[in-house]
Amino acid sequence: MENTLLGGGGGGGGISGGMSIVSREENNMAMSSDESSSYPDESELELGLGLSLGGGAKSKSKPTATAGPWGQYARILTAKDFLSVVSTKESSSSSSSSSSVTKANNNPSCGVKRTAEPSSPPGRSGASQVVGWPPIRTYRIQSLVNHAKSPMTEEITSAVDKWLLKASLFVKVNMDGIPIGRKVDLNAHSCYETLSQTLDNMFKLSVAVGARRSNAEEQVVMTRPSRLLNGSSEFMLTYEDKEGDWMLVGDVPWEMFLSSVKRLRIMRTAEANGLAPRSHERNRRQSIAPV
Amino acid sequence: MDPKLKKTKDSSSNSANSPDSTHSSFLFPDEVLERVLSLLHSHKDRSSVSLVCKDWYNAERWTRTKLFIGNCYSVSPEIVARRFPRIKSVTLKGKPRFSDFNLVPQYWGADVHSWLVMFAKVYPFLEELRLKRMTLSDESLKFLATSFPGFKALSLLSCDGFSTDGLKAIATHCKNLTELDIQENGIDDFGGGWLSCFSENCSSLEVLNFASLSSDVSFDALEKLVRRCKSLRILKVNKSISLDQLQQLLVQAPQLIELGTGSFQQELTPRQYEDLETAFSNCKNLQTLSGLWEATSLHLPVLYAACASLTFLNLSYATLRSDELAKLVAHSPNLRRLWVLDTVEDKGLETVGSSCPLLEELRVYPADPFELDLHHGVTEAGFLAVSHGCRKLHYVLYFCRQMTNAAVATIVQNCPDFTHFRLCIMNPGEPDYLTNEPMDEAFGAVVKTCTNLQRLAVSGLLTDLTFEYIGRYAKNLETLSVAFAGSSDRGMQCVLQGCPKLRKLEIRDSPFGNAALLSGVEKYETMRSLWMSACNVTMSACRLLAKDMPRLNVEVMRDEGSDDRQADKVYVYRSVAGPRRDAPPFVLTL
Numbered sequence: 001m002e003n004t005l006l007g008g009g010g011g012g013g014g015i016s017g018g019m020s021i022v023s024r025e026e027n028n029m030a031m032s033s034d035e036s037s038s039y040p041d042e043s044e045l046e047l048g049l050g051l052s053l054g055g056g057a058k059s060k061s062k063p064t065a066t067a068g069p070w071g072q073y074a075r076i077l078t079a080k081d082f083l084s085v086v087s088t089k090e091s092s093s094s095s096s097s098s099s100s101v102t103k104a105n106n107n108p109s110c111g112v113k114r115t116a117e118p119s120s121p122p123g124r125s126g127a128s129q130v131v132g133w134p135p136i137r138t139y140r141i142q143s144l145v146n147h148a149k150s151p152m153t154e155e156i157t158s159a160v161d162k163w164l165l166k167a168s169l170f171v172k173v174n175m176d177g178i179p180i181g182r183k184v185d186l187n188a189h190s191c192y193e194t195l196s197q198t199l200d201n202m203f204k205l206s207v208a209v210g211a212r213r214s215n216a217e218e219q220v221v222m223t224r225p226s227r228l229l230n231g232s233s234e235f236m237l238t239y240e241d242k243e244g245d246w247m248l249v250g251d252v253p254w255e256m257f258l259s260s261v262k263r264l265r266i267m268r269t270a271e272a273n274g275l276a277p278r279s280h281e282r283n284r285r286q287s288i289a290p291v
Numbered sequence: 292m293d294p295k296l297k298k299t300k301d302s303s304s305n306s307a308n309s310p311d312s313t314h315s316s317f318l319f320p321d322e323v324l325e326r327v328l329s330l331l332h333s334h335k336d337r338s339s340v341s342l343v344c345k346d347w348y349n350a351e352r353w354t355r356t357k358l359f360i361g362n363c364y365s366v367s368p369e370i371v372a373r374r375f376p377r378i379k380s381v382t383l384k385g386k387p388r389f390s391d392f393n394l395v396p397q398y399w400g401a402d403v404h405s406w407l408v409m410f411a412k413v414y415p416f417l418e419e420l421r422l423k424r425m426t427l428s429d430e431s432l433k434f435l436a437t438s439f440p441g442f443k444a445l446s447l448l449s450c451d452g453f454s455t456d457g458l459k460a461i462a463t464h465c466k467n468l469t470e471l472d473i474q475e476n477g478i479d480d481f482g483g484g485w486l487s488c489f490s491e492n493c494s495s496l497e498v499l500n501f502a503s504l505s506s507d508v509s510f511d512a513l514e515k516l517v518r519r520c521k522s523l524r525i526l527k528v529n530k531s532i533s534l535d536q537l538q539q540l541l542v543q544a545p546q547l548i549e550l551g552t553g554s555f556q557q558e559l560t561p562r563q564y565e566d567l568e569t570a571f572s573n574c575k576n577l578q579t580l581s582g583l584w585e586a587t588s589l590h591l592p593v594l595y596a597a598c599a600s601l602t603f604l605n606l607s608y609a610t611l612r613s614d615e616l617a618k619l620v621a622h623s624p625n626l627r628r629l630w631v632l633d634t635v636e637d638k639g640l641e642t643v644g645s646s647c648p649l650l651e652e653l654r655v656y657p658a659d660p661f662e663l664d665l666h667h668g669v670t671e672a673g674f675l676a677v678s679h680g681c682r683k684l685h686y687v688l689y690f691c692r693q694m695t696n697a698a699v700a701t702i703v704q705n706c707p708d709f710t711h712f713r714l715c716i717m718n719p720g721e722p723d724y725l726t727n728e729p730m731d732e733a734f735g736a737v738v739k740t741c742t743n744l745q746r747l748a749v750s751g752l753l754t755d756l757t758f759e760y761i762g763r764y765a766k767n768l769e770t771l772s773v774a775f776a777g778s779s780d781r782g783m784q785c786v787l788q789g790c791p792k793l794r795k796l797e798i799r800d801s802p803f804g805n806a807a808l809l810s811g812v813e814k815y816e817t818m819r820s821l822w823m824s825a826c827n828v829t830m831s832a833c834r835l836l837a838k839d840m841p842r843l844n845v846e847v848m849r850d851e852g853s854d855d856r857q858a859d860k861v862y863v864y865r866s867v868a869g870p871r872r873d874a875p876p877f878v879l880t881l
Contacts, residue, residue: 130719130800131393131394132389132393132394132799133719133774134657134690134717135391135392135772135774136392136656136657136660136690137391137449138391138393138475138477139449139476139477139503140475140607143608144658144659156661156663159663163393163661164393169396169398169877170851183851187396187397242876255398258398259398260876261876
């Protein structure tokens with residue numbers, strides 16, 4: 001099970017309510033730039049994933065509680081989400097729960113009916129916003145924003161954003177000295193700087209766990225731009241590419257990086273000296289063992 | 292088939308080098324065969340022809356000039372280059388269709404560059420390139436523009452990865468360009484300067500479509516271009532072109548067959564209005580009209596004179612009311628194809644039913660897909676009304692929020708010739724709103740009645756029964772789209788076992804699992820592709836499929852937060868090129 005959590009509750013939690021637990025953690029870590037500040041608490045999340053659920057007693061339509069996970073994960077609403085969380089908790093590793101899903105899909109009151117509430121905050125627009133649904137080409141969806149009459153513009157933009165939620169590109173991030181790794185959505189970034197800032201925050205590099213710094217240094221670090229990329233910090237950001245080589249982050253254009261990165265590692269600078277620096281020595285297999 | 296030919300076919304297919312094969316060419320010399328085959332244009336016919344015997348295979352490959360590749364990964368550039376020596380026109384399609392709805396991550400692939408490199412080597416006289424759902428960079432466009440001296444036609448639909456800079460290269464270097472058709476692509480628009488890159492000698496354009504680009508272009512450059520290109524028959528401009536500018540263009544090009552207007556809202560003087568009206572009435576050959584952004588009843592009347600000859604009216608970007616549509620269609624009795632927004636409501640569709648008896652295709656798009664406004668849209672009543680008046684209807688794409696089984700049954704009784712039936716009830720899992728039952732009987736009626744059905748998209752609350760019907764009755768079905776539907780594996784199994792002509796199956800958010808996936812093991816090689824996302828398929832089943840069927844590529848993408856065992860997005864397609872070598876890290880090739 002890959003979901004490793006920083007400070008999260010108990011090891012093998014599996015998926016059970018995993019989505020909600022992790023999302024709370026990630027909320028605290030301020031990963032995604034457009035996250036809603038009013039994310040729902042766990043119980044709302046479990047029940048209200050948009051469509052009314054099968055499973056009897058526990059099911060309540062609470063279409064408002066949908067923003068949280070999507071803000072983090074670009075999570076696509078799936079048939080599994082229609083289940084009551086009771087079933088996912090019991091069989092945390094269940095992969096085919098077709099019988100439960102049958103219940104959900106046969107629920108005749110399935111469906112999203114809502115009245116327009118122009119004053120509702122964007123994060124809780126109420127409609128169960130599913131990625132890529134209804135099935136209209138992106139170009140047409142985006143042209144709706146341009147057509148929107150002014151009081152509606154913000155709502156439409158928010159709805160289009162949800163429709164467009166770019167499928168995420170999550171990669172693992174490990175930091176030397178920290179046993180539990182994290183994950184970061186590279187598609188939520190458009191350049192190395194913001195990625196680096198996010199990682200700074202995620203691993204609290206300014207108050208680094210395991211780092212040995214004076215208080216004065218900590219303060220300085222917090223106000224400066226990320227040092228992961230410029231080699232001046234105790235740590236350096238590296239990545240493993242498609243071919244299994246470990247490279248320094250920042251050498252290649254961002255798009256190229258996205259298409260070849262497999263995972264990230266925040267490496268102690270001392271160890272990173274073995275890496276190929278600004279020249280691309282792809283033949284040399286790095287001697288640094290991956291975490 | 293000539294019995295003599297059959298005999299020699301048998302012997303020549305057994306031993307290509309035996310004297311018998313010369314016997315067959317004595318009967319039917321290569322030159323004659325090639326002459327005959329060069330008249331064949333349909334790629335399906337050509338595929339059949341190539342299977343007859345070795346001689347025919349060779350004659351066919353030498354005479355094929357148009358290449359159609361429905362899935363760019365089903366074959367490799369090398370294989371194509373070896374088989375076909377004389378290609379002038381290429382159509383390539385890349386990503387799975389659900390990439391149009393953002394279900395396929397960026398950087399997935401379908402990059403055209405390696406194809407272009409091969410084309411430059413083997414087909415230096417390439418004239419046409421038509422791409423759909425492919426990725427191409429500005430560098431690729433520049434390479435294309437400079438590698439093929441005779442290049443004539445470029446059509447890009449739903450592609451991504453390039454910008455208007457790439458278009459600059461095309462306009463600058465392709466001296467014989469006859470067609471530039473840019474539609475609905477995800478590109479970076481850095482300005483309209485590309486249009487000014489056409490040389491002042493360029494007069495060969497026949498097709499120019501830049502309707503979906505947003506930036507302003509130089510009107511002066513456009514006007515001069517239109518004036519020079521006397522053979523221009525298709526012109527679709529973007530929103531930046533105003534009404535009075537449109538009038539000036541029309542005056543230069545009254546021969547147009549297809550016109551896409553720019554913005555249709557502007558304060559015009561009476562004189563300008565009159566001039567515009569006159570310009571339209573002088574377009575005697577107009578068959579297709581589109582664009583019409585922001586059109587209102589104020590300016591629509593200028594079109595009336597041109598409507599008489601129209602066969603295709605695309606109003607899908609005009610938020611027209613029912614009365615506005617009514618007047619337009621009243622002037623357009625020859626319409627075969629009509630695309631509208633659901634702002635016209637049922638009432639507007641009623642007028643379509645009464646004014647357009649020749650209608651064959653109707654598409655109704657939602658103006659408010661996210662239900663943010665109190666907006667009525669269309670219901671089953673509108674669809675019914677059209678089916679009453681337009682008995683030749685055979686293609687429909689209909690977005691609505693409510694539907695009944697009874698209405699659909701009546702609709703297909705009125706119009707039994709449907710070949711394409713795409714009904715999208717926008718709320719997932721929505722039942723018949725009158726009876727609260729699943730919509731199974733609706734689609735049952737469709738497949739039972741419409742025996743020529745080739746393409747079907749289902750929606751609403753559906754159980755396995757829908758798919759039992761499809762498997763039992765839809766014997767000509769080639770494409771099926773499923774979302775939020777079905778109850779168990781059985782549904783998908785029925786379809787896989789029952790539809791002999793199925794080529795493309797795309798499924799999202801439905802409870803089909805491993806048993807369903809594996810029941811199609813022998814079927815997938817007869818299909819172009821299968822897409823399953825957010826279903827109940829696991830990695831182990833995908834691995835099994837991949838192991839058993841080496842000529843299938845089984846690709847999996849996983850969602851964040853999901854179990855390692857879940858195969859969240861599965862894409863299976865047949866290929867003679869083996870697993871692809873350009874897969875990004877998030878695509879697992881099994």
